[in-house]
Amino acid sequence: MSHVADILGSLDLPPYDPTPLYLRLQEQIKTAIEAGKLKPLEALPGERDIAESFNVSRVTVRKAISGLVEQGLLTQRQGSGTFVAVPPQRVEQPLSRLTSFTEDMRLRGLEASVVWLGRTVSLASPQEAMRLSLSPSDTVARLRRLRFANKVPMAIECATVPTRFLPDPESVGASLYDVLEARGCLPVRALQRLHAANLNAEDAAMLEVASGAAALAIDRLSYLENGTPVEFTQSFYRGDAYDFVAELNLRRE
Numbered sequence: 001m002s003h004v005a006d007i008l009g010s011l012d013l014p015p016y017d018p019t020p021l022y023l024r025l026q027e028q029i030k031t032a033i034e035a036g037k038l039k040p041l042e043a044l045p046g047e048r049d050i051a052e053s054f055n056v057s058r059v060t061v062r063k064a065i066s067g068l069v070e071q072g073l074l075t076q077r078q079g080s081g082t083f084v085a086v087p088p089q090r091v092e093q094p095l096s097r098l099t100s101f102t103e104d105m106r107l108r109g110l111e112a113s114v115v116w117l118g119r120t121v122s123l124a125s126p127q128e129a130m131r132l133s134l135s136p137s138d139t140v141a142r143l144r145r146l147r148f149a150n151k152v153p154m155a156i157e158c159a160t161v162p163t164r165f166l167p168d169p170e171s172v173g174a175s176l177y178d179v180l181e182a183r184g185c186l187p188v189r190a191l192q193r194l195h196a197a198n199l200n201a202e203d204a205a206m207l208e209v210a211s212g213a214a215a216l217a218i219d220r221l222s223y224l225e226n227g228t229p230v231e232f233t234q235s236f237y238r239g240d241a242y243d244f245v246a247e248l249n250l251r252r253e
């Protein structure tokens with residue numbers, strides 16, 4: 001009892017208050033987070049302890065918690081419990097420079113890290129062949145990564161690179177562009193398309209946001225100096241973590 005009460009206080013139950021219990025409990029948890037009694041990455045007391053301490057049912061506690069997970073204030077990891085979410089640091093990215101994720105983070109003093117979701121080599125799909133100017137018998141390396149900044153998930157990226165530029169996807173450690181540079185095929189120009197998207201449940205869970213949350217979908221097709229396409233990447237960046245900044249100049253003829 002005391003542990004939960006120390007963190008969350010006691011539930012104020014004025015008579016005749018029509019607010020549902022689970023919403024009041026949510027407010028209480030929110031207040032504890034805002035007051036710093038529960039810090040980012042800290043575990044929430046167990047469902048049963050909260051229910052006992054507040055004398056409410058576990059269903060009420062579960063409902064309160066799932067609402068806060070939806071709002072992005074809490075995250076749930078299977079088997080290990082419920083934690084206070086880390087608010088992402090907003091990252092501003094200029095739209096006119098061709099930089100890598102690793103470099104973008106380094107420039108902001110953030111440490112980039114990666115969780116591999118897949119790396120394979122296979123024949124180019126018809127769509128990939130068209131985009132990357134390949135023939136259907138050419139092979140491509142596909143890299144699917146969940147990318148983090150200071151351990152906060154920021155983006156899901158699927159990169160496709162012809163194997164003549166990247167024969168072994170296992171050779172990529174932290175940065176794809178570092179490997180391309182070392183192989184003498186770092187892209188120098190790219191076309192990038194940005195559009196809004198809503199994350200599906202699976203991607204949202206990986207990015208630790210609510211299902212359907214807003215994201216920035218970015219497609220990048222990048223080229224070598226001689227105009228050969230070297231990479232096609234589709235990314236979903238967390239909408240609450242990214243600002244893209246473009247410099248506009250008045251053209252005077």
Ligand code: GLP
Pocket residue numbers: 099100101102103157159174175176177178218220231233235
């Ligand atoms: C950005 C781009 C991707 C590119 C990646 C390379 O995130 N959107 O198109 O593949 O940078 O980053 P890194 O070299 O860190 O793997």
